[in-house]
Structure formats: C-alpha cells, structure tokens
Amino acid sequence: MSLTSTPADLGPREAREHFRSGADVHTAGWAPGRTQANLISVPADWAYEVLLFCQRNPKPCPVLDVTDAGAWTTPLAPGADLRTDIPRYRVWKDGELAAEPSEVTGLWRSDLVSFLIGCSFTFEAELAAAGVPVRHVDQGRNVPMYVTDRACRVAGRLHGPMVVSMRPVPAELVDRARQVTGLLPAVHGAPVHAGDPADLGIGDLGRPDFGDRVGLHPGDVPVFWACGVTPQAAVMASRPPFAITHAPGRMFVTDVPDAHYRVG
Amino acid sequence: MSLTSTPADLGPREAREHFRSGADVHTAGWAPGRTQANLISVPADWAYEVLLFCQRNPKPCPVLDVTDAGAWTTPLAPGADLRTDIPRYRVWKDGELAAEPSEVTGLWRSDLVSFLIGCSFTFEAELAAAGVPVRHVDQGRNVPMYVTDRACRVAGRLHGPMVVSMRPVPAELVDRARQVTGLLPAVHGAPVHAGDPADLGIGDLGRPDFGDRVGLHPGDVPVFWACGVTPQAAVMASRPPFAITHAPGRMFVTDVPDAHYRVG
Numbered sequence: 001m002s003l004t005s006t007p008a009d010l011g012p013r014e015a016r017e018h019f020r021s022g023a024d025v026h027t028a029g030w031a032p033g034r035t036q037a038n039l040i041s042v043p044a045d046w047a048y049e050v051l052l053f054c055q056r057n058p059k060p061c062p063v064l065d066v067t068d069a070g071a072w073t074t075p076l077a078p079g080a081d082l083r084t085d086i087p088r089y090r091v092w093k094d095g096e097l098a099a100e101p102s103e104v105t106g107l108w109r110s111d112l113v114s115f116l117i118g119c120s121f122t123f124e125a126e127l128a129a130a131g132v133p134v135r136h137v138d139q140g141r142n143v144p145m146y147v148t149d150r151a152c153r154v155a156g157r158l159h160g161p162m163v164v165s166m167r168p169v170p171a172e173l174v175d176r177a178r179q180v181t182g183l184l185p186a187v188h189g190a191p192v193h194a195g196d197p198a199d200l201g202i203g204d205l206g207r208p209d210f211g212d213r214v215g216l217h218p219g220d221v222p223v224f225w226a227c228g229v230t231p232q233a234a235v236m237a238s239r240p241p242f243a244i245t246h247a248p249g250r251m252f253v254t255d256v257p258d259a260h261y262r263v264g
Numbered sequence: 265m266s267l268t269s270t271p272a273d274l275g276p277r278e279a280r281e282h283f284r285s286g287a288d289v290h291t292a293g294w295a296p297g298r299t300q301a302n303l304i305s306v307p308a309d310w311a312y313e314v315l316l317f318c319q320r321n322p323k324p325c326p327v328l329d330v331t332d333a334g335a336w337t338t339p340l341a342p343g344a345d346l347r348t349d350i351p352r353y354r355v356w357k358d359g360e361l362a363a364e365p366s367e368v369t370g371l372w373r374s375d376l377v378s379f380l381i382g383c384s385f386t387f388e389a390e391l392a393a394a395g396v397p398v399r400h401v402d403q404g405r406n407v408p409m410y411v412t413d414r415a416c417r418v419a420g421r422l423h424g425p426m427v428v429s430m431r432p433v434p435a436e437l438v439d440r441a442r443q444v445t446g447l448l449p450a451v452h453g454a455p456v457h458a459g460d461p462a463d464l465g466i467g468d469l470g471r472p473d474f475g476d477r478v479g480l481h482p483g484d485v486p487v488f489w490a491c492g493v494t495p496q497a498a499v500m501a502s503r504p505p506f507a508i509t510h511a512p513g514r515m516f517v518t519d520v521p522d523a524h525y526r527v528g
Contacts, residue, residue, distance in 0.1 A: 047312060048311060048312035048315065051312065051315050051316060051319065052315060052330055055315065055319075055327050055330055056330070066316055066319055066320070182527060183527065185449070185527055189527070263446060263447065263449055263453070263527045
C-alpha cells in the first residue's frame with residue numbers, strides 16, 4: 001500500500017494483505033461494496049450450539065460460512081487465512097478475554113470450527129450510494145456498538161444479550177435506510193429499532209460498549225441494527241472453555257460483492 | 265369440517281386438526297397465506313450435520329425452526345403436535361423407506377431433533393394474488409418435484425442432490441413470479457431455473473420423482489424452485505440409521521403468515 005492510498009482504494013485481497021502484515025485498524029470504509037464478516041471459532045463440541053444459536057437469532061447472527069473443524073480457509077475469500085487476515089483477534093478462555101493478538105496461528109486447534117457472520121459494514125456503501133450519510137466513516141471512527149437488554153433465544157448452553165450497532169441518520173432518511181438495508185438480511189437487514197436508546201436498555205449513547213463514540217448532527221435519529229458481536233457477548237455470558245473471535249469493528253473482509261446477498 | 269368446506273376455507277389450526285384425524289391429502293392450497301413447512305427429524309448425533317447441510321444449502325433448505333431433542337412442539341404453531349399433525353409421514357431406516365404412517369407417536373424417540381424447513385406452497389397465495397396462475401392448485405394436484413443433477417454442498421456425512429418443484433408459468437409472467445418469490449427467501453425465494461428441464465438433468469417433466477404430473481398450457485414455461493424434499497434425498501443418499509420426514513407435498517401447516525418472512 002502506498003502512503004497516499006486510502007482504504008477505499010484497496011480491493012479486498014490487498015486489504016487482507018495489509019492486515020496480515022500487522023495493520024491494527026477498524027475496517028469500516030475498507031473495500032467498499034465487499035461483504036465483511038464477524039468471526040467466532042469454537043471447539044467442535046460447541047459447534048452445534050453456536051450454529052443453533054445463529055439459526056434462532058438470525059438478525060444478529062446471519063451465518064455466511066461455517067468451516068470444517070481445523071480449517072482456516074473459506075470459499076468467501078479464496079487464498080485468505082482466517083488465522084492472520086483479521087486486523088486484531090480476541091482469545092477467550094472460560095468466557096474471559098485472555099488476549100488480543102494480531103494473529104492466532106500459534107493458538108489454532110484442529111478441533112476449531114469457525115463461523116463467519118455477516119457484518120453491517122457491508123451495507124454502508126449501499127447506504128452512501130442511496131444518499132444516506134454514514135457518520136462514523138465520515139468522522140474516521142469505528143461504529144459504536146451497545147449491549148442491549150434484549151435476550152437472544154437460548155441454544156443449549158449458549159445464551160446472551162443482543163448487541164447492536166448504531167448509526168445516526170437524518171430523520172427524513174430513516175425510511176430509506178430501512179429499505180436499503182432490509183434487502184440485505186445476510187448482513188443484519190433492516191434496523192431493529194430507530195429512536196429512543198432507552199427502548200433497548202441503552203443508557204448513554206456517548207459510552208458505547210464497543211467501538212467509538214460518534215456524533216449526531218442536528219435532526220439525526222439514532223438507528224440501531226443487530227450486530228455480529230452478539231456471539232461474542234454470548235461467549236462472555238456462557239463461558240465455553242475456549243473461543244477465538246475478531247475484535248469488534250476489525251472484521252474479516254471477504255471477496256463477495258454485497259449485491260450477492262441482496263434479496264428481491 | 266363441513267362436507268362442503270374447501271381447504272381454502274380453513275384456518276391453519278382447523279387444517280391441522282383435520283390432518284390429525286386422519287385425512288391423507290396433499291396440502292397445496294390449504295390455509296392459503298400461512299407458512300407451510302417440511303419436516304426432518306433425526307437422532308441428536310446427526311443434528312449438527314443436518315443444520316450445517318441446511319446452512320450450506322440455503323435455497324433448498326431454509327430453516328424455520330429447530331426443536332430441542334425429543335420435543336414435538338414448535339413456536340411456529342402453538343398447540344400443534346409434530347407427531348400427528350402432518351397428513352402423512354415417512355419413516356427411514358438406514359436410508360430406506362420403512363413405512364408411511366399417518367402419525368408417528370409410537371415411533372418418537374427422546375433423542376430426535378426436528379427441523380422445520382420452508383415450503384414453496386407458502387408463496388402460492390402471493391403468486392395468485394399477483395396474477396400468476398398456480399396450475400397444480402387449479403388442477404387439484406400436488407406440485408411435481410424432481411431430483412436434479414446438481415449436488416448439494418456436503419456437510420460431514422450428509423450429501424445428496426438438490427430437489428426442485430416445478431410450476432408452469434406463462435412466459436410473460438416469469439419475471440413477476442421471480443420478483444414475488446424473491447422476497448420470500450425463507451420459503452425458497454426466487455426460482456433456481458426457468459426453461460429447459462435438461463439444464464437441471466430432468467429428462468421428462470411428465471414423470472416427476474414426487475408429487476403429481478401437472479399440465480402446461482400453451483405459452484407456459486416450466487419454472488423450478490429449490491424444494492424442501494432435498495433433505496429427504498440426502499437421507500436416501502447418506503443413510504442415517506433413523507429419520508422421520510413428512511411425505512412429499514403433505515406438509516406441516518404453521519400459524520405464521522407468509523408476510524412474516526417477506527424481506528424488504
């Protein structure tokens with residue numbers, strides 16, 4: 001990458017190479033129009049419960065791919081390595097955050113099943129194309145994410161609250177944002193809520209649980225989408241012995257154009 | 265049910281009561297506008313592979329609900345009994361059809377996990393409302409279904425071909441049929457093919473593998489949708505020791521309005 005290039009100049013493969021070589025950045029605005037994904041890798045004896053959790057909670061957990069045990073490749077990005085190509089990882093032991101490394105090759109296990117779950121960064125290029133401003137990208141920040149008071153449907157040992165991402169949207173464009181994103185259920189689809197954060201049990205928009213604080217412009221409404229950090233919250237609540245996830249906002253960038261997942 | 269009532273007069277609960285009391289009929293045209301579902305029940309040690317097979321083959325296998333082991337209830341139809349409320353079942357042993365009973369209460373096992381998978385009968389009311397004729401309903405027949413030469417993505421021990429249903433559609437209405445059904449991915453979504461059956465490896469439209477032969481009108485094009493009998497074909501190919509499914513075309517009628525699954 002040249003010193004003058006911006007994330008939007010790079011294709012998904014170049015973006016992954018950049019992260020693999022150590023760049024620790026959030027991926028909002030990178031490789032626009034390409035599908036971005038959340039990662040959660042668990043031991044095989046937890047895989048059914050993760051997959052069932054995703055099936056029972058499709059808004060926060062739309063599954064894009066599931067690997068075979070031990071594999072670190074995915075058809076969503078040929079040539080990519082799930083152990084190295086995410087800017088930052090989180091390693092969980094018994095539900096506690098144990099480390100935040102830039103790659104996890106040495107921690108990989110032959111029994112790890114990896115789930116790639118759609119991320120709302122994917123639809124931001126479509127929002128922008130439809131004339132909906134994307135404030136956190138304009139402000140050069142990660143999207144703010146919040147743990148809500150809404151419980152996910154339980155799947156065996158897995159339980160936890162829904163996590164949401166928030167984007168400020170001018171009031172007159174909320175319907176357009178709903179329409180644009182509603183056609184992309186694989187990356188969380190339409191918002192789960194627009195308006196009062198208290199309706200989701202969020203006390204202070206200025207203190208997100210993950211990501212960055214983002215400023216609202218006059219006339220903006222906070223709009224909330226289900227977020228793929230939800231499985232991470234389930235790991236914290238349910239305490240499997242071991243798990244690896246991406247760090248919030250530092251996603252796996254796939255080769256798949258977002259239009260591939262557009263419905264209708 | 266009175267002797268003069270027709271399927272379209274009945275709500276989903278009344279339809280299930282009718283089937284529970286022994287009526288052996290296909291469910292095309294019953295409880296129009298309510299979501300119909302395919303059933304596959306397998307021992308718990310096959311459940312992950314079935315769920316993964318569905319995730320990897322979402323067009324034929326859109327999962328609407330997964331029960332806990334042993335359960336015969338579903339939130340999709342409160343009060344329903346999955347062991348009795350389908351007009352006819354199929355019981356499989358080592359991949360061979362062992363019986364076709366009208367209820368399976370005596371065969372139920374505490375380790376059975378049941379999957380309810382969307383059925384294209386669901387969108388027929390919307391097709392009709394959009395002015396697209398539904399020939400098999402007009403002709404009082406079950407929809408014709410065909411085993412194709414397209415292999416599903418493998419999931420562990422589970423493999424098999426994609427099965428499709430076919431509806432003849434006037435050529436000038438094929439795009440409209442595509443649009444209407446494309447918004448309902450939970451019940452198979454847009455067609456996988458329109459036109460030459462040979463492109464799917466189907467030799468003779470007059471000899472469906474399941475269901476009834478349905479006549480094309482002059483100017484009709486055969487349009488093919490992915491079908492929820494696909495997991496049954498996987499059972500035949502992959503030979504789990506035990507499985508229970510619905511009989512093709514004899515579906516589980518849920519309470520859920522089809523609009524619940526409409527995207528966008």
